[in-house]
Amino acid sequence: MVDYSKWRTIEISDDEDDTHPNIDTPSLFRWRHQARVERMSEMEASKKALKDKRNDLHNKLKEAKQKAKQNDNNESKEEMKKLEEELAKLDKEQEELDQKEKLLPWNVDTISKEGCNKTVINKPKPRADRSNLSEEEQEKFYKEFIKKNEEKLKHFGMLGKPEDCKRYLMENHDLVCEETANYLALWCLNLEIEDKHDLMEFVAKQVVSMQYILELAKQLDVDPRGCVSSFFARIDKADKEYKDAFEDELRAFKERIRERARIRVEQAMKEVEEEERKKRIASSPGGLDPEDVFNSLPESLQKCFESRDIQLLQKTIAEMPEEEARLHMKRCIDSGLWVPDANSKELLLGGEIESEDNSEGIYSELKSN
Structure with a gap:
């Protein structure tokens, strides 16, 4: 069963306006509130004084028990007994004070207690600034x-x-x-x-x-x-x-x-092409890019290399001016497009060259043939 009797003894609140017309209502409220605050202050002071006195007796009793262990005599026992009696009296006074406080009527100051007190104000958070970082x-x-x-x-x-x-x-x-x-x-x-x-x-x-x-x-x-x-x-x-x-x-x-x-x-394509070009130059006999050399040749010579036709190549060389033919032959040998075979004395199109530069001999051989 819930005991609702406490609610019947609530003191009139400070904002009660049901008073006699001839009474100075604000002054009455202030007096009531002041009297109640003084009573509550006296009660708190009594509780604090009683608590301090009990704590002091507890400490003295603790010391007395330690002395009794060290000196087992009648004087120590008497002192310890006297302290225990005083502490029992204070315990009884504490119970009476608690009962008295319990019977006090509730008021606007005691009817409830604040559970928590927290104020949160939402403020915009500043932007994170990392501009000062290296x-x-x-x-x-x-x-x-x-x-x-x-x-x-x-x-x-x-x-x-x-x-x-x-x-x-x-x-x-x-x-x-x-x-x-x-x-x-x-x-x-x-x-x-x-x-x-x-x-x-x-x-x-x-x-x-x-x-x-x-x-x-x-x-x-x-x-x-x-x-x-x-x-x-x-x-x-x-x-x-x-x-x-x-x-x-x-x-x-x-x-x-x-x-x-x-x-x-x-x-990316240019980088790949450049890498392939470097590889072609590195593998060429004279440090020339075969693709660049081929693209710089006259169209008639390009057809010879595309068809891999030796007879057409001999005919084309024979029809070209000697100085121009020697220049193209040297560049083709240095790039690896023309590779003379020292054993067969025939011209190979593509491959690796193992002999010294002999563009003069190849030109003469092609010319004579």
């Missing part, structure tokens, strides 16, 4: 960030619905930063290079969304993590002009990715 420190930070969050970044890049994107970023606030936009942009570039055009366009939308969030944070001068909800709310409720601007930026970003991918592919 290039090495920024690169180190980026690598550590990617190593820690790469799986989350790819998951975010594959999300399609705005509500899913918002929820994921709210759950993973660390992803709302410049490093995420950079990683996703680089991923888009790699996808375009790999001819995965549809997937590139899908991820590109996440890049532009992150860039919009970062730009919004920059304008408000707050941490980007506090702009996630604002951005998606604006996208969800934006007018046609705002959405068109977003789509225009998305199209422009995808065009930049395509152009950058084209340049990357061209650069």
